[in-house]
Amino acid sequence: MSRPYRIDDDITLTGFTGRAHRPGEGRYEELRRALNPAVDSRPALVAEAYGMADVRAALLAARAHGVPFAVQATGHGTHAGADGGVLVRTTPMASVLVDPVRRIARVGPGARWGHVIAAAAPFGLAPLSGSATDVGVTGYTLGGGLGWLARRHGFAADSVLRAEVLLADGRHVTASADSHPELFWALRGGGGGFGVVTSLEFRLHPVSRVYSGFAYFPVEAAGDLLEAYRTWIDTAPDDLSTAVVLRRMPAEGPLAGRHVAQLKVVHAGDEAEGRRLLAPLLRAAGPALLDETRTTTYADTAMGGTPNRHMSMLEEVPGAVVDVLVAAAGQAQTVEVRHWGGAMSRPGPDAGPVSHRDTRLSVIVDTPVPGLAEALRPYDNGGTFLNFLADTRRTAAAWSGADHARLREVKRAYDPDGFFRVGHVVEP
Numbered sequence: 478m479s480r481p482y483r484i485d486d487d488i489t490l491t492g493f494t495g496r497a498h499r500p501g502e503g504r505y506e507e508l509r510r511a512l513n514p515a516v517d518s519r520p521a522l523v524a525e526a527y528g529m530a531d532v533r534a535a536l537l538a539a540r541a542h543g544v545p546f547a548v549q550a551t552g553h554g555t556h557a558g559a560d561g562g563v564l565v566r567t568t569p570m571a572s573v574l575v576d577p578v579r580r581i582a583r584v585g586p587g588a589r590w591g592h593v594i595a596a597a598a599p600f601g602l603a604p605l606s607g608s609a610t611d612v613g614v615t616g617y618t619l620g621g622g623l624g625w626l627a628r629r630h631g632f633a634a635d636s637v638l639r640a641e642v643l644l645a646d647g648r649h650v651t652a653s654a655d656s657h658p659e660l661f662w663a664l665r666g667g668g669g670g671f672g673v674v675t676s677l678e679f680r681l682h683p684v685s686r687v688y689s690g691f692a693y694f695p696v697e698a699a700g701d702l703l704e705a706y707r708t709w710i711d712t713a714p715d716d717l718s719t720a721v722v723l724r725r726m727p728a729e730g731p732l733a734g735r736h737v738a739q740l741k742v743v744h745a746g747d748e749a750e751g752r753r754l755l756a757p758l759l760r761a762a763g764p765a766l767l768d769e770t771r772t773t774t775y776a777d778t779a780m781g782g783t784p785n786r787h788m789s790m791l792e793e794v795p796g797a798v799v800d801v802l803v804a805a806a807g808q809a810q811t812v813e814v815r816h817w818g819g820a821m822s823r824p825g826p827d828a829g830p831v832s833h834r835d836t837r838l839s840v841i842v843d844t845p846v847p848g849l850a851e852a853l854r855p856y857d858n859g860g861t862f863l864n865f866l867a868d869t870r871r872t873a874a875a876w877s878g879a880d881h882a883r884l885r886e887v888k889r890a891y892d893p894d895g896f897f898r899v900g901h902v903v904e905p
Contacts, residue, residue, distance in 0.1 A: 566587075663830065
């Protein structure tokens with residue numbers, strides 16, 4: 478049975494059937510937090526929603542009283558707080574339905590990639606998930622979604638077929654190629670500033686087993702490995718996704734405390750072919766300290782991600798950049814160079830506004846390194862990727878100029894007064 482929840486002396490949520498948490502009550506301290514410790518959000522109320530009607534009740538209350546409104550499933554993509562407003566947690570809305578015949582998944586806004594992978598695996602199917610299984614599906618996909626199958630099948634946003642969306646005025650609409658097509662376009666890479674997605678439908682892909690894992694080399698081999706990598710990528714097939722990572726290993730476990738050059742590999746094919754393709758890189762780096770690559774199920778492929786404190790998007794890695802990255806690795810915990818391209822750079826005619834598809838390589842560094850941005854600037858294309866961007870002042874850089882202009886038109890049409898204004902949003 479629904480009951481009104483007071484947000485403060487003036488605001489109540491009418492028709493809300495979920496659980497509400499105010500400061501000092503219930504699980505408020507736990508649920509208000511984002512994954513990024515720099516975001517210390519202090520909403521007036523955290524509302525755990527159990528269905529679309531709960532989300533709508535919270536939205537209408539925030540709108541009626543002019544307070545900030547934000548939605549969070551896992552907190553991975555939260556980069557700004559909803560201080561004094563309403564924070565909706567969609568974590569309980571974690572349904573996953575798989576249609577193995579049509580190769581389609583339909584998920585709720587609280588679903589995580591681990592849920593979808595587990596549901597799809599028995600049918601030999603896989604989603605275009607990210608590096609970590611605990612990441613929320615919806616936020617990741619709306620931001621574009623760069624996963625380890627992206628070179629073969631494109632960005633996660635490119636596989637979206639339909640979205641159920643709660644608009645800023647409380648209307649609930651279906652966005653697809655045939656219904657609200659401009660909104661549908663914007664959602665596939667334009668982020669969550671156009672409405673609250675309460676259900677997402679997307680394609681699954683016939684991938685069950687992959688050759689994947691890590692090979693580790695002494696950090697002294699980093700220069701030779703990167704020199705080989707910068708030309709090797711010219712002939713790498715779409716089935717093969719790789720990254721070179723310069724990192725310090727944890728204090729416990731294999732290679733404890735060592736500074737290493739790591740090769741990350743996901744090959745959507747057989748192991749023998751994968752090893753043949755990687756042979757030039759392995760020769761350049763010399764004997765491996767440890768080779769953990771193997772054939773495994775896609776569900777058991779855990780590649781891990783790199784926390785982002787700096788990102789550059791590059792077209793090439795000339796020798797001067799190799800020297801800069803090797804030097805940066807002496808100050809940072811992790812420096813990752815990742816190969817893009819493949820299907821990501823060949824969008825269909827109706828593809829959404831995913832950022833800078835022609836980018837060949839990204840560089841992500843987990844620690845601020847003085848002078849790094851300046852050293853890479855001559856080689857940086859000036860773009861960024863919404864999923865990897867923490868600074869909400871740079872949101873517009875996540876799209877091309879033409880896509881940003883079109884996104885502003887969609888924002889004006891669906892949220893003309895800018896109700897959705899927390900985090901990465903397009904200004905109307």
